[in-house]
Amino acid sequence: MEVSSIRSKPTIFIGLLRCIVDLELGKQLHSHAIKTALTNNVSMDATILNMYVKCGCLENAELVFDQMLEKNAVAWTGLMVGFTQLEKQQDALKLFATMAKEGFQFDEFVFSITLKACAGLEDLEMGRQVHGYVLKLGLEDNVSVGTPLVDFYVKCRVMESARRAFERISEPNDVSWSAIISGYSQIGEFGECIKIFKSLRSKDVVLNSFIYTNIFQACSAIAASCLGTQAH
Known part of the structure; x- marks a missing residue:
C-alpha cells in the first residue's frame, strides 16, 4: 500500500490506524497524517497513540500523548494500557492519580486496569483508594470491576476483603x-x-x-x- 496515495480524510485514516499491527507502516501513516494536517485532532491523535501501544512502541505513544492539546478518554486509557502491558505499573498508577486530579470520569475499564496495576505492585494503600472510588460510583457489583478487586486483595493476602468484594459481585x-x-x-x-x-x-x-x-x-x-x- 502506498501511504502517499491515501485520501486525506480523518475517518479513513482512523479506520486504517486501528488495523495496523506493523510499527513501520504505522509510523508512515503517522508521518503522512502530520504532513496532511490531520493531527491535532483529538480522535486522530488518540488513535495514533493506541496504534503505537498496540505495536509495543510506548515511547512514541507517550510522545503523542504529551503533544496532545486535548486528551479524551481513549488517550488516557490507551496509555494506561500501554504501561500495564509493559509492567510499568507505577507509571500506570501515576497516570491514574493525574486523571483523578483533573476530574476524569472513571469507568469500569479504567478501574480494571488500575486494580491490576495495584495487584502487580501489591500496593494495598493505593488499591484501597481505588476501591473507595469504586464504592462511590456504586460499581462494586460489576463483574468487570469486582473481579480485579478480588484478585487485588488476594495478591495482597487480605482474604477478608477479597471475600467481601467477591460476595458483592452480582454475577461472578x-x-x-x-x-x-x-x-x-x-x-x-x-x-x-x-x-x-x-x-x-x-x-x-x-x-x-x-x-x-x-x-x-x-x-x-x-x-x-x-x-x-x-x-x-
Missing part, C-alpha cells in the same frame, strides 16, 4: 470464582476451597483450568494431611 464469572478459590489455596485454607467449589457446582458457570488446578491441589493437601494424621 469463572475468573471471579477462580480468583477467590486461588486466594484460599495460597494461604492453605483448602477446606474453604472445597466449600466454595461445592457451592459453585450449583451455579451456571463453566469451570476453567485454574479452578480445577486449585481444587486438585486442595484435595491433595487435605488427603496428605489425613494420611499424616493416620501415620501418627
Whole structure:
C-alpha cells in the first residue's frame, strides 16, 4: 500500500490506524497524517497513540500523548494500557492519580486496569483508594470491576476483603470464582476451597483450568494431611 496515495480524510485514516499491527507502516501513516494536517485532532491523535501501544512502541505513544492539546478518554486509557502491558505499573498508577486530579470520569475499564496495576505492585494503600472510588460510583457489583478487586486483595493476602468484594459481585464469572478459590489455596485454607467449589457446582458457570488446578491441589493437601494424621 502506498501511504502517499491515501485520501486525506480523518475517518479513513482512523479506520486504517486501528488495523495496523506493523510499527513501520504505522509510523508512515503517522508521518503522512502530520504532513496532511490531520493531527491535532483529538480522535486522530488518540488513535495514533493506541496504534503505537498496540505495536509495543510506548515511547512514541507517550510522545503523542504529551503533544496532545486535548486528551479524551481513549488517550488516557490507551496509555494506561500501554504501561500495564509493559509492567510499568507505577507509571500506570501515576497516570491514574493525574486523571483523578483533573476530574476524569472513571469507568469500569479504567478501574480494571488500575486494580491490576495495584495487584502487580501489591500496593494495598493505593488499591484501597481505588476501591473507595469504586464504592462511590456504586460499581462494586460489576463483574468487570469486582473481579480485579478480588484478585487485588488476594495478591495482597487480605482474604477478608477479597471475600467481601467477591460476595458483592452480582454475577461472578469463572475468573471471579477462580480468583477467590486461588486466594484460599495460597494461604492453605483448602477446606474453604472445597466449600466454595461445592457451592459453585450449583451455579451456571463453566469451570476453567485454574479452578480445577486449585481444587486438585486442595484435595491433595487435605488427603496428605489425613494420611499424616493416620501415620501418627
